[in-house]
Amino acid sequence: MFAALRRWRRRRTADRMQVSPERWQQVEASLPFLDYLPPDERPRLRRLALEFLADKQIHGAEGLVLGDDILLSIALQACLPVLHIGLDAYADWVGIVVYPGDFVIPRSFADDDGVVHEYDDEVLGEAWEGGPVLLSWFEPGDALEGVNVVIHEFAHKLDMGNGEVDGYPVLPAHMPAAEWAGAFKPAYEDLCARVDRDEDTGFDPYATENPGEFFAVMSEAFFETPGLLKTGYPAVYDQLARYYGQDPAARARTAQEAHTEDAKLSL
Structure with a gap:
Protein backbone atom coordinates (compact mmCIF):
# COMPACT_ATOMS: atom_id res chain seq x y z
CA MET A 1 0.00 0.00 0.00
CA VAL A 150 25.89 9.30 -12.25
CA ILE A 151 25.36 6.04 -14.13
CA HIS A 152 28.20 4.44 -12.16
CA GLU A 153 26.78 5.27 -8.73
CA PHE A 154 23.21 4.43 -9.68
CA ALA A 155 24.39 1.09 -11.02
CA HIS A 156 25.73 0.50 -7.50
CA LYS A 157 22.27 1.30 -6.15
CA LEU A 158 20.81 -1.36 -8.43
CA ASP A 159 23.53 -3.76 -7.31
CA MET A 160 22.49 -3.13 -3.70
CA GLY A 161 19.02 -4.45 -4.43
CA ASN A 162 20.07 -7.84 -3.08
CA GLY A 163 21.93 -6.36 -0.12
CA GLU A 164 25.50 -6.59 -1.41
CA VAL A 165 27.65 -4.67 -3.88
CA ASP A 166 28.93 -7.79 -5.60
CA GLY A 167 28.15 -7.28 -9.27
CA TYR A 168 24.91 -9.27 -9.06
CA PRO A 169 21.81 -7.05 -9.05
CA VAL A 170 18.36 -8.49 -8.60
CA LEU A 171 17.70 -10.14 -11.95
CA PRO A 172 14.28 -10.45 -13.60
CA ALA A 173 12.74 -13.90 -13.68
CA HIS A 174 13.66 -14.46 -17.34
CA MET A 175 17.41 -14.08 -16.63
CA PRO A 176 19.14 -17.11 -15.05
CA ALA A 177 21.80 -16.14 -12.52
CA ALA A 178 24.12 -18.81 -13.94
CA GLU A 179 24.14 -17.10 -17.34
CA TRP A 180 24.92 -13.76 -15.72
CA ALA A 181 27.84 -15.26 -13.80
CA GLY A 182 28.98 -17.14 -16.90
CA ALA A 183 29.31 -13.84 -18.74
CA PHE A 184 30.63 -11.56 -16.01
CA LYS A 185 33.13 -13.74 -14.14
CA PRO A 186 35.43 -14.59 -17.09
CA ALA A 187 35.20 -11.04 -18.43
CA TYR A 188 36.19 -9.62 -15.05
CA GLU A 189 39.12 -12.01 -14.78
CA ASP A 190 40.20 -11.20 -18.33
CA LEU A 191 40.12 -7.44 -17.72
CA CYS A 192 42.10 -7.85 -14.50
CA ALA A 193 44.77 -9.81 -16.37
CA ARG A 194 44.93 -7.25 -19.17
CA VAL A 195 45.21 -4.33 -16.76
CA ASP A 196 47.97 -6.18 -14.88
CA ARG A 197 49.83 -6.36 -18.21
CA ASP A 198 49.37 -2.58 -18.62
CA GLU A 199 47.23 -3.05 -21.72
CA ASP A 200 45.10 -0.16 -22.93
CA THR A 201 41.70 -1.82 -22.85
CA GLY A 202 39.53 1.23 -23.44
CA PHE A 203 37.75 0.55 -20.14
CA ASP A 204 38.31 2.34 -16.84
CA PRO A 205 40.87 0.21 -14.92
CA TYR A 206 38.90 0.93 -11.76
CA ALA A 207 36.63 -1.88 -12.95
CA THR A 208 39.25 -4.35 -11.71
CA GLU A 209 38.87 -3.30 -8.05
CA ASN A 210 36.16 -5.90 -7.43
CA PRO A 211 33.13 -7.43 -9.22
CA GLY A 212 30.86 -4.64 -7.95
CA GLU A 213 33.02 -1.98 -9.59
CA PHE A 214 33.22 -4.10 -12.72
CA PHE A 215 29.43 -4.11 -13.01
CA ALA A 216 29.27 -0.34 -12.48
CA VAL A 217 31.99 0.44 -15.03
CA MET A 218 30.51 -1.97 -17.57
CA SER A 219 27.16 -0.24 -17.07
CA GLU A 220 28.85 3.08 -17.85
CA ALA A 221 30.32 1.56 -21.00
CA PHE A 222 26.99 -0.01 -21.97
CA PHE A 223 25.34 3.39 -22.20
CA GLU A 224 28.29 5.61 -23.16
CA THR A 225 30.43 3.40 -25.44
CA PRO A 226 28.18 0.45 -26.31
CA GLY A 227 30.13 -0.51 -29.44
CA LEU A 228 33.33 -0.87 -27.41
CA LEU A 229 31.63 -3.08 -24.84
CA LYS A 230 29.89 -5.25 -27.42
CA THR A 231 33.17 -5.80 -29.25
CA GLY A 232 35.30 -6.31 -26.14
CA TYR A 233 32.94 -8.38 -24.00
CA PRO A 234 29.93 -9.42 -26.10
CA ALA A 235 28.51 -11.81 -23.49
CA VAL A 236 28.53 -9.03 -20.87
CA TYR A 237 26.89 -6.66 -23.34
CA ASP A 238 24.14 -9.21 -24.08
CA GLN A 239 23.42 -9.72 -20.38
CA LEU A 240 23.23 -5.98 -19.76
CA ALA A 241 20.99 -5.53 -22.80
CA ARG A 242 18.58 -8.07 -21.35
CA TYR A 243 18.81 -6.59 -17.85
CA TYR A 244 18.36 -2.96 -18.88
CA GLY A 245 15.94 -3.80 -21.71
CA GLN A 246 17.91 -1.63 -24.13
CA ASP A 247 20.25 -2.10 -27.10
CA PRO A 248 22.29 1.10 -27.49
CA ALA A 249 24.90 -0.57 -29.71
CA ALA A 250 22.29 -1.11 -32.41
CA ARG A 251 21.43 2.60 -32.46
CA ALA A 252 25.12 3.53 -32.34
CA ARG A 253 25.83 1.27 -35.32
CA THR A 254 22.92 2.76 -37.29
CA ALA A 255 24.18 6.28 -36.55
CA GLN A 256 27.70 5.35 -37.66
CA GLU A 257 26.42 3.79 -40.87
CA ALA A 258 24.39 6.91 -41.62
CA HIS A 259 27.43 9.10 -40.96
CA THR A 260 29.56 6.96 -43.30
CA GLU A 261 26.93 7.13 -46.03
CA ASP A 262 26.69 10.91 -45.71
CA ALA A 263 30.45 11.16 -45.97
CA LYS A 264 30.43 9.09 -49.19
CA LEU A 265 27.71 11.27 -50.71
CA SER A 266 29.67 14.43 -49.95
CA LEU A 267 32.71 13.22 -51.89
Missing part, protein backbone atom coordinates in the same frame (compact mmCIF):
# COMPACT_ATOMS: atom_id res chain seq x y z
CA PHE A 2 2.80 2.43 0.92
CA ALA A 3 4.60 1.75 -2.39
CA ALA A 4 1.44 2.52 -4.34
CA LEU A 5 0.93 5.74 -2.35
CA ARG A 6 4.49 6.82 -3.02
CA ARG A 7 4.07 6.20 -6.76
CA TRP A 8 0.84 8.20 -6.76
CA ARG A 9 2.47 11.12 -4.97
CA ARG A 10 5.48 11.32 -7.27
CA ARG A 11 3.29 11.10 -10.37
CA ARG A 12 0.99 13.80 -9.04
CA THR A 13 3.95 16.06 -8.26
CA ALA A 14 5.51 15.37 -11.66
CA ASP A 15 2.23 16.33 -13.33
CA ARG A 16 2.67 19.85 -11.98
CA MET A 17 6.24 20.27 -13.26
CA GLN A 18 6.74 22.14 -16.50
CA VAL A 19 9.89 21.98 -18.60
CA SER A 20 9.98 23.60 -22.01
CA PRO A 21 11.04 21.56 -25.06
CA GLU A 22 13.91 24.03 -25.52
CA ARG A 23 15.26 23.33 -22.01
CA TRP A 24 14.99 19.58 -22.47
CA GLN A 25 16.91 19.85 -25.73
CA GLN A 26 19.56 22.07 -24.15
CA VAL A 27 20.19 19.62 -21.32
CA GLU A 28 20.09 16.55 -23.54
CA ALA A 29 22.59 18.11 -25.96
CA SER A 30 25.20 17.81 -23.19
CA LEU A 31 24.43 14.06 -22.91
CA PRO A 32 25.17 12.74 -26.41
CA PHE A 33 24.76 9.10 -25.39
CA LEU A 34 21.02 9.75 -25.14
CA ASP A 35 21.07 9.69 -28.95
CA TYR A 36 21.36 5.90 -28.63
CA LEU A 37 17.76 5.84 -27.39
CA PRO A 38 15.05 5.17 -29.94
CA PRO A 39 13.23 8.48 -30.54
CA ASP A 40 9.93 7.18 -29.17
CA GLU A 41 11.59 6.46 -25.80
CA ARG A 42 12.84 10.03 -25.24
CA PRO A 43 9.45 11.28 -23.90
CA ARG A 44 9.29 8.28 -21.57
CA LEU A 45 12.74 9.09 -20.16
CA ARG A 46 11.78 12.73 -19.65
CA ARG A 47 8.66 11.74 -17.74
CA LEU A 48 10.62 9.32 -15.57
CA ALA A 49 13.15 12.07 -14.85
CA LEU A 50 10.39 14.34 -13.57
CA GLU A 51 9.04 11.61 -11.31
CA PHE A 52 12.58 11.01 -10.08
CA LEU A 53 12.94 14.68 -9.14
CA ALA A 54 9.56 14.53 -7.42
CA ASP A 55 10.71 11.53 -5.38
CA LYS A 56 14.25 12.50 -4.36
CA GLN A 57 15.83 15.21 -2.20
CA ILE A 58 18.85 16.66 -3.99
CA HIS A 59 21.21 19.08 -2.26
CA GLY A 60 24.34 20.90 -3.34
CA ALA A 61 27.43 20.72 -1.14
CA GLU A 62 30.31 23.16 -0.63
CA GLY A 63 28.33 26.07 -2.05
CA LEU A 64 27.23 24.36 -5.25
CA VAL A 65 23.96 25.86 -6.48
CA LEU A 66 21.80 23.29 -8.22
CA GLY A 67 20.05 24.99 -11.11
CA ASP A 68 17.36 23.35 -13.19
CA ASP A 69 19.81 22.21 -15.86
CA ILE A 70 21.95 20.33 -13.33
CA LEU A 71 18.89 18.71 -11.75
CA LEU A 72 17.47 17.63 -15.09
CA SER A 73 20.83 16.28 -16.22
CA ILE A 74 21.27 14.18 -13.09
CA ALA A 75 17.69 12.91 -13.31
CA LEU A 76 18.00 11.92 -16.98
CA GLN A 77 21.23 10.03 -16.35
CA ALA A 78 19.94 8.34 -13.21
CA CYS A 79 16.75 7.25 -14.94
CA LEU A 80 18.36 5.91 -18.10
CA PRO A 81 19.36 2.59 -16.47
CA VAL A 82 15.86 2.08 -15.01
CA LEU A 83 13.93 3.18 -18.08
CA HIS A 84 12.56 -0.36 -18.43
CA ILE A 85 13.12 -1.47 -14.83
CA GLY A 86 11.12 1.25 -13.10
CA LEU A 87 11.77 3.84 -10.40
CA ASP A 88 10.79 1.41 -7.66
CA ALA A 89 14.34 0.04 -8.01
CA TYR A 90 15.43 3.28 -6.28
CA ALA A 91 12.67 3.23 -3.67
CA ASP A 92 14.57 2.59 -0.42
CA TRP A 93 16.33 5.96 -0.15
CA VAL A 94 15.74 9.62 -1.04
CA GLY A 95 18.92 11.67 -0.63
CA ILE A 96 21.41 12.83 -3.25
CA VAL A 97 24.32 15.15 -2.41
CA VAL A 98 26.17 16.86 -5.25
CA TYR A 99 29.69 18.26 -4.89
CA PRO A 100 31.45 20.73 -7.22
CA GLY A 101 34.07 18.32 -8.53
CA ASP A 102 35.74 15.47 -6.69
CA PHE A 103 35.60 15.41 -2.89
CA VAL A 104 37.23 13.75 0.10
CA ILE A 105 35.73 11.10 2.38
CA PRO A 106 37.55 10.25 5.65
CA ARG A 107 38.24 6.51 5.90
CA SER A 108 39.68 4.20 8.53
CA PHE A 109 40.59 0.54 8.76
CA ALA A 110 42.18 -1.79 11.27
CA ASP A 111 45.15 -3.88 10.16
CA ASP A 112 45.88 -7.45 11.24
CA ASP A 113 47.47 -6.18 14.46
CA GLY A 114 44.39 -4.16 15.38
CA VAL A 115 46.02 -0.82 14.62
CA VAL A 116 43.53 1.69 13.20
CA HIS A 117 44.73 3.68 10.20
CA GLU A 118 42.92 6.82 9.06
CA TYR A 119 43.21 8.50 5.68
CA ASP A 120 41.39 10.81 3.27
CA ASP A 121 39.98 9.17 0.15
CA GLU A 122 39.48 11.47 -2.86
CA VAL A 123 36.48 10.21 -4.83
CA LEU A 124 34.13 11.16 -7.66
CA GLY A 125 31.07 9.54 -6.12
CA GLU A 126 29.77 7.01 -3.65
CA ALA A 127 26.53 5.15 -3.04
CA TRP A 128 25.59 4.18 0.51
CA GLU A 129 23.33 1.23 1.19
CA GLY A 130 19.98 2.52 2.41
CA GLY A 131 21.38 6.04 2.31
CA PRO A 132 22.24 8.82 -0.07
CA VAL A 133 24.14 8.91 -3.33
CA LEU A 134 27.12 11.27 -3.35
CA LEU A 135 28.02 12.71 -6.75
CA SER A 136 30.62 15.05 -8.16
CA TRP A 137 29.41 17.54 -10.75
CA PHE A 138 31.50 18.78 -13.65
CA GLU A 139 30.38 21.23 -16.28
CA PRO A 140 30.01 19.46 -19.67
CA GLY A 141 33.34 20.79 -20.96
CA ASP A 142 35.17 19.70 -17.80
CA ALA A 143 33.76 16.18 -17.50
CA LEU A 144 36.23 13.31 -17.56
CA GLU A 145 36.11 11.52 -20.91
CA GLY A 146 34.61 8.05 -20.77
CA VAL A 147 33.52 8.44 -17.13
CA ASN A 148 29.89 8.79 -16.11
CA VAL A 149 29.70 9.26 -12.36
Whole structure:
Protein backbone atom coordinates (compact mmCIF):
# COMPACT_ATOMS: atom_id res chain seq x y z
CA MET A 1 0.00 0.00 0.00
CA PHE A 2 2.80 2.43 0.92
CA ALA A 3 4.60 1.75 -2.39
CA ALA A 4 1.44 2.52 -4.34
CA LEU A 5 0.93 5.74 -2.35
CA ARG A 6 4.49 6.82 -3.02
CA ARG A 7 4.07 6.20 -6.76
CA TRP A 8 0.84 8.20 -6.76
CA ARG A 9 2.47 11.12 -4.97
CA ARG A 10 5.48 11.32 -7.27
CA ARG A 11 3.29 11.10 -10.37
CA ARG A 12 0.99 13.80 -9.04
CA THR A 13 3.95 16.06 -8.26
CA ALA A 14 5.51 15.37 -11.66
CA ASP A 15 2.23 16.33 -13.33
CA ARG A 16 2.67 19.85 -11.98
CA MET A 17 6.24 20.27 -13.26
CA GLN A 18 6.74 22.14 -16.50
CA VAL A 19 9.89 21.98 -18.60
CA SER A 20 9.98 23.60 -22.01
CA PRO A 21 11.04 21.56 -25.06
CA GLU A 22 13.91 24.03 -25.52
CA ARG A 23 15.26 23.33 -22.01
CA TRP A 24 14.99 19.58 -22.47
CA GLN A 25 16.91 19.85 -25.73
CA GLN A 26 19.56 22.07 -24.15
CA VAL A 27 20.19 19.62 -21.32
CA GLU A 28 20.09 16.55 -23.54
CA ALA A 29 22.59 18.11 -25.96
CA SER A 30 25.20 17.81 -23.19
CA LEU A 31 24.43 14.06 -22.91
CA PRO A 32 25.17 12.74 -26.41
CA PHE A 33 24.76 9.10 -25.39
CA LEU A 34 21.02 9.75 -25.14
CA ASP A 35 21.07 9.69 -28.95
CA TYR A 36 21.36 5.90 -28.63
CA LEU A 37 17.76 5.84 -27.39
CA PRO A 38 15.05 5.17 -29.94
CA PRO A 39 13.23 8.48 -30.54
CA ASP A 40 9.93 7.18 -29.17
CA GLU A 41 11.59 6.46 -25.80
CA ARG A 42 12.84 10.03 -25.24
CA PRO A 43 9.45 11.28 -23.90
CA ARG A 44 9.29 8.28 -21.57
CA LEU A 45 12.74 9.09 -20.16
CA ARG A 46 11.78 12.73 -19.65
CA ARG A 47 8.66 11.74 -17.74
CA LEU A 48 10.62 9.32 -15.57
CA ALA A 49 13.15 12.07 -14.85
CA LEU A 50 10.39 14.34 -13.57
CA GLU A 51 9.04 11.61 -11.31
CA PHE A 52 12.58 11.01 -10.08
CA LEU A 53 12.94 14.68 -9.14
CA ALA A 54 9.56 14.53 -7.42
CA ASP A 55 10.71 11.53 -5.38
CA LYS A 56 14.25 12.50 -4.36
CA GLN A 57 15.83 15.21 -2.20
CA ILE A 58 18.85 16.66 -3.99
CA HIS A 59 21.21 19.08 -2.26
CA GLY A 60 24.34 20.90 -3.34
CA ALA A 61 27.43 20.72 -1.14
CA GLU A 62 30.31 23.16 -0.63
CA GLY A 63 28.33 26.07 -2.05
CA LEU A 64 27.23 24.36 -5.25
CA VAL A 65 23.96 25.86 -6.48
CA LEU A 66 21.80 23.29 -8.22
CA GLY A 67 20.05 24.99 -11.11
CA ASP A 68 17.36 23.35 -13.19
CA ASP A 69 19.81 22.21 -15.86
CA ILE A 70 21.95 20.33 -13.33
CA LEU A 71 18.89 18.71 -11.75
CA LEU A 72 17.47 17.63 -15.09
CA SER A 73 20.83 16.28 -16.22
CA ILE A 74 21.27 14.18 -13.09
CA ALA A 75 17.69 12.91 -13.31
CA LEU A 76 18.00 11.92 -16.98
CA GLN A 77 21.23 10.03 -16.35
CA ALA A 78 19.94 8.34 -13.21
CA CYS A 79 16.75 7.25 -14.94
CA LEU A 80 18.36 5.91 -18.10
CA PRO A 81 19.36 2.59 -16.47
CA VAL A 82 15.86 2.08 -15.01
CA LEU A 83 13.93 3.18 -18.08
CA HIS A 84 12.56 -0.36 -18.43
CA ILE A 85 13.12 -1.47 -14.83
CA GLY A 86 11.12 1.25 -13.10
CA LEU A 87 11.77 3.84 -10.40
CA ASP A 88 10.79 1.41 -7.66
CA ALA A 89 14.34 0.04 -8.01
CA TYR A 90 15.43 3.28 -6.28
CA ALA A 91 12.67 3.23 -3.67
CA ASP A 92 14.57 2.59 -0.42
CA TRP A 93 16.33 5.96 -0.15
CA VAL A 94 15.74 9.62 -1.04
CA GLY A 95 18.92 11.67 -0.63
CA ILE A 96 21.41 12.83 -3.25
CA VAL A 97 24.32 15.15 -2.41
CA VAL A 98 26.17 16.86 -5.25
CA TYR A 99 29.69 18.26 -4.89
CA PRO A 100 31.45 20.73 -7.22
CA GLY A 101 34.07 18.32 -8.53
CA ASP A 102 35.74 15.47 -6.69
CA PHE A 103 35.60 15.41 -2.89
CA VAL A 104 37.23 13.75 0.10
CA ILE A 105 35.73 11.10 2.38
CA PRO A 106 37.55 10.25 5.65
CA ARG A 107 38.24 6.51 5.90
CA SER A 108 39.68 4.20 8.53
CA PHE A 109 40.59 0.54 8.76
CA ALA A 110 42.18 -1.79 11.27
CA ASP A 111 45.15 -3.88 10.16
CA ASP A 112 45.88 -7.45 11.24
CA ASP A 113 47.47 -6.18 14.46
CA GLY A 114 44.39 -4.16 15.38
CA VAL A 115 46.02 -0.82 14.62
CA VAL A 116 43.53 1.69 13.20
CA HIS A 117 44.73 3.68 10.20
CA GLU A 118 42.92 6.82 9.06
CA TYR A 119 43.21 8.50 5.68
CA ASP A 120 41.39 10.81 3.27
CA ASP A 121 39.98 9.17 0.15
CA GLU A 122 39.48 11.47 -2.86
CA VAL A 123 36.48 10.21 -4.83
CA LEU A 124 34.13 11.16 -7.66
CA GLY A 125 31.07 9.54 -6.12
CA GLU A 126 29.77 7.01 -3.65
CA ALA A 127 26.53 5.15 -3.04
CA TRP A 128 25.59 4.18 0.51
CA GLU A 129 23.33 1.23 1.19
CA GLY A 130 19.98 2.52 2.41
CA GLY A 131 21.38 6.04 2.31
CA PRO A 132 22.24 8.82 -0.07
CA VAL A 133 24.14 8.91 -3.33
CA LEU A 134 27.12 11.27 -3.35
CA LEU A 135 28.02 12.71 -6.75
CA SER A 136 30.62 15.05 -8.16
CA TRP A 137 29.41 17.54 -10.75
CA PHE A 138 31.50 18.78 -13.65
CA GLU A 139 30.38 21.23 -16.28
CA PRO A 140 30.01 19.46 -19.67
CA GLY A 141 33.34 20.79 -20.96
CA ASP A 142 35.17 19.70 -17.80
CA ALA A 143 33.76 16.18 -17.50
CA LEU A 144 36.23 13.31 -17.56
CA GLU A 145 36.11 11.52 -20.91
CA GLY A 146 34.61 8.05 -20.77
CA VAL A 147 33.52 8.44 -17.13
CA ASN A 148 29.89 8.79 -16.11
CA VAL A 149 29.70 9.26 -12.36
CA VAL A 150 25.89 9.30 -12.25
CA ILE A 151 25.36 6.04 -14.13
CA HIS A 152 28.20 4.44 -12.16
CA GLU A 153 26.78 5.27 -8.73
CA PHE A 154 23.21 4.43 -9.68
CA ALA A 155 24.39 1.09 -11.02
CA HIS A 156 25.73 0.50 -7.50
CA LYS A 157 22.27 1.30 -6.15
CA LEU A 158 20.81 -1.36 -8.43
CA ASP A 159 23.53 -3.76 -7.31
CA MET A 160 22.49 -3.13 -3.70
CA GLY A 161 19.02 -4.45 -4.43
CA ASN A 162 20.07 -7.84 -3.08
CA GLY A 163 21.93 -6.36 -0.12
CA GLU A 164 25.50 -6.59 -1.41
CA VAL A 165 27.65 -4.67 -3.88
CA ASP A 166 28.93 -7.79 -5.60
CA GLY A 167 28.15 -7.28 -9.27
CA TYR A 168 24.91 -9.27 -9.06
CA PRO A 169 21.81 -7.05 -9.05
CA VAL A 170 18.36 -8.49 -8.60
CA LEU A 171 17.70 -10.14 -11.95
CA PRO A 172 14.28 -10.45 -13.60
CA ALA A 173 12.74 -13.90 -13.68
CA HIS A 174 13.66 -14.46 -17.34
CA MET A 175 17.41 -14.08 -16.63
CA PRO A 176 19.14 -17.11 -15.05
CA ALA A 177 21.80 -16.14 -12.52
CA ALA A 178 24.12 -18.81 -13.94
CA GLU A 179 24.14 -17.10 -17.34
CA TRP A 180 24.92 -13.76 -15.72
CA ALA A 181 27.84 -15.26 -13.80
CA GLY A 182 28.98 -17.14 -16.90
CA ALA A 183 29.31 -13.84 -18.74
CA PHE A 184 30.63 -11.56 -16.01
CA LYS A 185 33.13 -13.74 -14.14
CA PRO A 186 35.43 -14.59 -17.09
CA ALA A 187 35.20 -11.04 -18.43
CA TYR A 188 36.19 -9.62 -15.05
CA GLU A 189 39.12 -12.01 -14.78
CA ASP A 190 40.20 -11.20 -18.33
CA LEU A 191 40.12 -7.44 -17.72
CA CYS A 192 42.10 -7.85 -14.50
CA ALA A 193 44.77 -9.81 -16.37
CA ARG A 194 44.93 -7.25 -19.17
CA VAL A 195 45.21 -4.33 -16.76
CA ASP A 196 47.97 -6.18 -14.88
CA ARG A 197 49.83 -6.36 -18.21
CA ASP A 198 49.37 -2.58 -18.62
CA GLU A 199 47.23 -3.05 -21.72
CA ASP A 200 45.10 -0.16 -22.93
CA THR A 201 41.70 -1.82 -22.85
CA GLY A 202 39.53 1.23 -23.44
CA PHE A 203 37.75 0.55 -20.14
CA ASP A 204 38.31 2.34 -16.84
CA PRO A 205 40.87 0.21 -14.92
CA TYR A 206 38.90 0.93 -11.76
CA ALA A 207 36.63 -1.88 -12.95
CA THR A 208 39.25 -4.35 -11.71
CA GLU A 209 38.87 -3.30 -8.05
CA ASN A 210 36.16 -5.90 -7.43
CA PRO A 211 33.13 -7.43 -9.22
CA GLY A 212 30.86 -4.64 -7.95
CA GLU A 213 33.02 -1.98 -9.59
CA PHE A 214 33.22 -4.10 -12.72
CA PHE A 215 29.43 -4.11 -13.01
CA ALA A 216 29.27 -0.34 -12.48
CA VAL A 217 31.99 0.44 -15.03
CA MET A 218 30.51 -1.97 -17.57
CA SER A 219 27.16 -0.24 -17.07
CA GLU A 220 28.85 3.08 -17.85
CA ALA A 221 30.32 1.56 -21.00
CA PHE A 222 26.99 -0.01 -21.97
CA PHE A 223 25.34 3.39 -22.20
CA GLU A 224 28.29 5.61 -23.16
CA THR A 225 30.43 3.40 -25.44
CA PRO A 226 28.18 0.45 -26.31
CA GLY A 227 30.13 -0.51 -29.44
CA LEU A 228 33.33 -0.87 -27.41
CA LEU A 229 31.63 -3.08 -24.84
CA LYS A 230 29.89 -5.25 -27.42
CA THR A 231 33.17 -5.80 -29.25
CA GLY A 232 35.30 -6.31 -26.14
CA TYR A 233 32.94 -8.38 -24.00
CA PRO A 234 29.93 -9.42 -26.10
CA ALA A 235 28.51 -11.81 -23.49
CA VAL A 236 28.53 -9.03 -20.87
CA TYR A 237 26.89 -6.66 -23.34
CA ASP A 238 24.14 -9.21 -24.08
CA GLN A 239 23.42 -9.72 -20.38
CA LEU A 240 23.23 -5.98 -19.76
CA ALA A 241 20.99 -5.53 -22.80
CA ARG A 242 18.58 -8.07 -21.35
CA TYR A 243 18.81 -6.59 -17.85
CA TYR A 244 18.36 -2.96 -18.88
CA GLY A 245 15.94 -3.80 -21.71
CA GLN A 246 17.91 -1.63 -24.13
CA ASP A 247 20.25 -2.10 -27.10
CA PRO A 248 22.29 1.10 -27.49
CA ALA A 249 24.90 -0.57 -29.71
CA ALA A 250 22.29 -1.11 -32.41
CA ARG A 251 21.43 2.60 -32.46
CA ALA A 252 25.12 3.53 -32.34
CA ARG A 253 25.83 1.27 -35.32
CA THR A 254 22.92 2.76 -37.29
CA ALA A 255 24.18 6.28 -36.55
CA GLN A 256 27.70 5.35 -37.66
CA GLU A 257 26.42 3.79 -40.87
CA ALA A 258 24.39 6.91 -41.62
CA HIS A 259 27.43 9.10 -40.96
CA THR A 260 29.56 6.96 -43.30
CA GLU A 261 26.93 7.13 -46.03
CA ASP A 262 26.69 10.91 -45.71
CA ALA A 263 30.45 11.16 -45.97
CA LYS A 264 30.43 9.09 -49.19
CA LEU A 265 27.71 11.27 -50.71
CA SER A 266 29.67 14.43 -49.95
CA LEU A 267 32.71 13.22 -51.89
